[in-house]
Amino acid sequence: MRKAQISVEDILVITVAIILVGLVYHYLATTTSNYGEIITQLSENLTKMMNDQTCGNTSTIVIYYVHYNAKGNDWLNLNDEYVVISNIGCKDEDLTGWQLKDEAGHIYTFPKFVLKAGAMVTVHTGSGTNTATDLYWGRNAPVWNNNGDTAYLYDSKGVLIDKCSWTGKEGDAVTCH
Template structure:
């Protein structure tokens, strides 16, 4: 069984100046202006896309864009709902949801696209799950990856061949402040400033010994304030890659300098002093996930992946 993660695989706390300068995440290497590497992933070049073989792809026409990761598609005269495989864009009513939908609309609405299946044909809502490619006379575009590269979607750690590559693009998008990762992507009200708090994920026990459902209290994440000022975190949100798992810190929550806060997934049985998510199921995926902390407006303050 894997135990507590005490070293960061990829962890970045937004530490910016008025010019929004961001340090490179540990173990994240920018080898050229278009190439990025992550542990477990080979260097990837965003400007080079190889289309899948013709016998592995289907042609469709985009009828409508629903949001940043969902479209209506016509395939041989049959209209279907389609979800971009391996990515998760903000919901329409969330910060950057409208912008992500516009980005995808500008990219492929009304266009003929190439569709490639993944391990599963549909999701729980009956939507087709596909990788989407936009063919052009110049360089073909891998749409799923492009949405992540431009900061319009989160890459899902689903174990697919594309997952590590897209997560590398997400790391670069966060570091560069693209799209939803910009310092003021969700506004600069309520005292939110460019001098962001230095909060780091110190530990994340995503797979404690035993069946997940029986040890929810022992699944936890610990964050630490490594800055020079106390950070009021009331109303801030801790989330994972999914669209559903959200924990909102109570109004009086303050993370003092050098202090730690632990959030346990369960309702009890966690480390001493832990806050309790009280989720009915495990939050942090055993095969990889991303922890994101958002301020009261939805601006990303912490991004950590394993």
Template sequence: MKKKFVVAVSVAASLLGVVVATPAQAAEAPVYFSRINYDSPGSDTRSNVSLNGEWFRLSNSTKKAIQLKDFTVRDTANHIYKFGSYVLNPGKSVTVHTGKGTDGKPAATDRYWGSGAYIWNNTGDTAILRSATGKTINSCTFGKGTATNC
């Protein structure tokens, strides 16, 4: 029964344009992509609400706080988001929305790319997380309708 539930959740998530990490993937990197909502709900209108419906979430798999200052996230077209000073606490996550907003609102864990255009391709893309020194920490490749987990 548990296996059927996991498959159903994976299929439902892929239909919603959400990519979800597995526990094994979380163990591979101290900071990892735990979810990517690469296809915002509804029509792609380029409104700020629609842009902010596209987002990625990074999670800390360690028992230590990690300073994300100067960490970057990029896609295959080399759109780059660079973190300012931000501490990701142990076992916690931070969500970065594509559009504009005020960092820390509505929740302290919300951040904003500030883009006026969509970043993640709905047909497939790769998200790459790099440390302040440029070392690749984690990546996630996904395609439209796939059950790919990050």
């Protein structure tokens, strides 16, 4: 019986092929949805809503949109799983200490943060640098269930402010308001 021999060239070709397959898989798994287009459309809708109302000195904070099914592999694309919180009122609102929760009890607590009247903030499941428009939960696993879940928003005193549910039949996301 003759042993099969693998040459150095064969090992090199196999190694390059494995690396290329891994890179393609990583690209496909982490490609984000059309986040910029979605946020632009939500912003336009919010502006129209704000223009169509009579303003008093109140804030109205809502869960505006939930993108619960990240493009590709949810585990590898955590920042494409996100919740958009909007202030559809006419007064800025301090969200410091507010909480965003799911049905399983995962909790995101807002850092020191003020949501301006007529503005939105996106809470991404993954990691990044917080800005005036994007906050990051810092999780290393998905939160929102693709086949149905509920997002709950509580103020700093633990009062339920809003909730948004989905069944998974909506596609990848649900508009809540």
